[in-house]
Amino acid sequence: MKVQQTKEFANAVKKLPKQQKTAVDSAVNAIIADPSVGEMKVGDLAGIQVYKFKINHQEVLLAYLHDADSIILFLLKLGSHENFYRDLKRAEKT
Secondary structure, three states, rough: EEEEEEEHHHHEEEEEEEOHHHHHHHHHHHHHHHHOOOEEEHHHOOOEEEEEEEEEEEEEEEEEEOOOOEEEEEEEEEEEEOOOOHHHHHHHOO
């Protein structure tokens, strides 16, 4: 499976300490193993899936797109719950 990431996702990962980057890598590997593991969103965010995992006892959300027909996984956004969906909607409109 081919994995692509947005610039916003790459910048968020770049700012993380090494230990937290390994947690993100584990989350991405879990998504690659089973792309349906994330929660499918509806409404404005239809088609986007969000995978939730913990880093240092704090919940982190990872938004991604996976088309069942294609073999490409698009990593869209990584962050805490605060303003996550609002910012994701803004990013999708552009």
